[in-house]
Amino acid sequence: xxxxxxxxxxxxxxxxxxxxxxxxxxxxxxxxxxxxxxxxxxxxxxxxxxxxxxxxxxxxxxxxxxxxxxxxxxxxxxxxxxxxxxxxxxxxxxxxxxxxx
Numbered sequence: 257x258x259x260x261x262x263x264x265x266x267x268x269x270x271x272x273x274x275x276x277x278x279x280x281x282x283x284x285x286x287x288x289x290x291x292x293x294x295x296x297x298x299x300x301x302x303x304x305x306x307x308x309x310x311x312x313x314x315x316x317x318x319x320x321x322x323x324x325x326x327x328x329x330x331x332x333x334x335x336x337x338x339x340x341x342x343x344x345x346x347x348x349x350x351x352x353x354x355x356x357x
Contacts, residue, residue: 257288260314272353296321298342308336316344 257265262285269281299317304310312333319326326344328334329351337344 258293258315258318260293260311294318305336307332
């Protein structure tokens with residue numbers, strides 16, 4: 257997980273996750289390797305848009321530089337990058353909303 261993805265994940269869990277969800281997130285993070293943000297050159301050439309933010313570019317681009325599949329629920333960002341002719345290796349999962357679990 258990139259440092260930017262960790263920051264986003266942590267903010268979401270803190271803001272809307274209940275005690276059980278926060279404990280689950282802590283257990284999950286014990287098994288995750290955190291990597292430095294290091295987006296590929298082709299990612300850095302992308303223009304941020306309403307659907308493709310700077311953090312999306314950093315996260316997707318770091319996976320691109322590492323030549324790994326990025327797991328994301330942000331299909332809009334992936335489609336926005338494709339509209340700029342940059343196709344990342346991704347696995348899009350269904351979003352899961354935390355409601356004080």
